[in-house]
Amino acid sequence: TYSSAGTYTVTLTVSNSNGQTSKIGAITVLQTSEPVPEPVIPVADFGTNAIQGPAPLTVQFTDRSQNTVYWSWDFDNNGQPDSTDQSPVYVYEVPGDYTVNLTVRNENGSASKTLEIKVLEAEEDKGLPVADFSANVTSGYAPLEVLFKDRSQKATEIGWDFNNDGVADVSSSTVVYVYTAPGTYTVNLLATNENGTVSKTLDIEVLKESSSGGSSHSSGGSSHSSGGGGGSPEPARNVETKELSQVYITNDKAVKFDFTKNATCVVYVSFDAKKTAGKTTTITEELKNKSALVSKLPEGEVYKSFNVWVGNSGYATSKNIENPVICFKVEKTWMEDKRIDKASIALNRYEDKAWVQLPVTLSGEDEKFLYFTAEVPGFSSFAITGKAKSLSEEATAETEPGQEIRSIEREDEKSMGEEVEQSSAQGEDTKAPGFEIVYGIACVLAVFLYKRK
Structure with a gap:
């Protein structure tokens, strides 16, 4: 084996009894050839x-x-x-x-x-639009509420894509969007006029909810927030618990926000949409005390105070929705402890610095709750109230069973002796003063004389 390139001389010698002979030859070993590279084609872009x-x-x-x-x-x-x-x-x-x-x-x-x-x-040409917007926070713990404000110029139409799925979620100029799941989301604002469309993007980082629960620390200049933070004007310290529900609102369609986690006393919020608003969030807040947005509590025994906020500020008006309804629940144990009359349950809405009592309809019940619905003129601060039964009402309710017992006792007396019943009947019929006394003495005297015999 020739391992190196070069020319080598080879000699072959053969022999027998008569002598030998040789032959000389040459072997040339070539250098190993290099692989030919593939041609690199240019790419235009x-x-x-x-x-x-x-x-x-x-x-x-x-x-x-x-x-x-x-x-x-x-x-x-x-x-x-x-x-x-x-x-x-x-x-x-x-x-x-x-x-x-x-x-x-x-x-x-x-x-x-x-x-x-x-x-x-x-x-x-009026110029291409200039896409621009602001966000009050760019990171925080889930659920993270972010207030977006459009600042575009020369735009006749805008569209927000909050989760980077390529679909415009809403077209309002000011929007509160709630990110419920951790992750990094790219917000894209499209600004359009007759000359074209331009866009601007911003990343929102949603962190996993802290183990301490309830608090959401957000950057970008905002303070700590929990409960009523973000799109709610209610101070966070007064929010006991809250729940969010999100649906896509389409023109001329019935809309229903279900609160399936049962975090508050609100079961659902519904209305008929008059305009398309895209993906919209409704927030319910059950409060620790009287809402900071009201001056006083309504009359009656207050069961719960709560707020309802639908979409961004100014959306839930008669121009955009109609036939709004709130379904809420009341604990039976509270009604029993407070001696609340079921018929007195009412939903009160705070409007124009005063409480307005709204009629409610009992829509159902289970072992723990009574469920009521109420037509409301709008969404803001509410309070559920009831009135305790009066002592006379409770006494009336207790008297009727007693009357039945007395009737049964009279039947027993009748079975014990016809004579006693007749005597009682005669006493009731005569109605003469002292008759019962005279009759009693006569009976005793008759018994005494009978025993002497």
């Missing part, structure tokens, strides 16, 4: 700062090609190269539609990419 605008339109082209050593730009699609710079700037002076063509080359070949540019008449 580029971006721009604008694809539409009024004349004169200045466009910055940014090359993103790979494996290239030569660039050729045709900005007006006339087949002639306009620039060989890697990332040129071109000014479109005349309105129209243009196809930009980038051709890149290397020693192994070439590649191309095209892009459409629309240049508008100067008088028909």
Whole structure:
């Protein structure tokens, strides 16, 4: 085996009894050949700062090609190269539609990419919109309530995508959105007018709920918040517990927010939508004491005070919804302990600095609760009240069973002796003063004389 390249001399010698002979030859060992590399083909790619605008339109082209050593730009699609710079700037002076063509080359070949540019008449353009918005927090513990405010310019329409799923969730200018699950979410605001659409994004980081429970520490300039924090004006320290429900609101559809965790006394909130609002969150807050938003409690025995907030501020009005209803529950043990009359249960709403009592309908019951529904004029601060039964009402309720017992006792007396009953009946019929006494003495005397015999 020849392990090295080179020319080697080989000698073969043979012999027998008559003598020997030899032959000489040469072996050439060549150098191992190197593998031939695959040709690297260029990839054409580029971006721009604008694809539409009024004349004169200045466009910055940014090359993103790979494996290239030569660039050729045709900005007006006339087949002639306009620039060989890697990332040129071109000014479109005349309105129209243009196809930009980038051709890149290397020693192994070439590649191309095209892009459409629309240049508008100067008088028909109001400028592309400027997408901009603010958020009161950018991170915090779940559930995290974030207040978004649109600050876009020259936009005739906006759309919010809060969870980066490519679907606009709502189109209001001010929105409170609640992130219930931990994770990092990219908020995308699309601002549109007749000249085009631009966007702005922001990342929201939602942390896992702390083990201490109830508190949500948020950054971005906001203070600690829990319970009523975020989109609620109720101070967090006065919120006992709260629950969130989220649905997608569509025009002319019945909407129902179910509170399945039973965290508060509110079972559901419903209404008929008059406008499409997209994904909307309703918050119910059960309070520790009187709401900080009211001046005093309503009359009667207060069972619970609570708040209901639907969507962002200003949404739940007669322009957007109709036939709003709240379903709530009341514990039977509370009614028994307070001697509450079931018919007196009422829902009170605080409106224009005064309490308004709303009629309720008993809709059902189970072993623990009575369930009521009430039509409400809007959503704000509420209180559930009842009235205790009066002593006369309780006495009346206790008297009726006693009358039945006395009736049974009279039946027993009748079975013991016909004579006693007749005597009683005679006494009732005569109605003469002292008759019962005289009759009693006569009976005793008769018994005495009978025994002497």
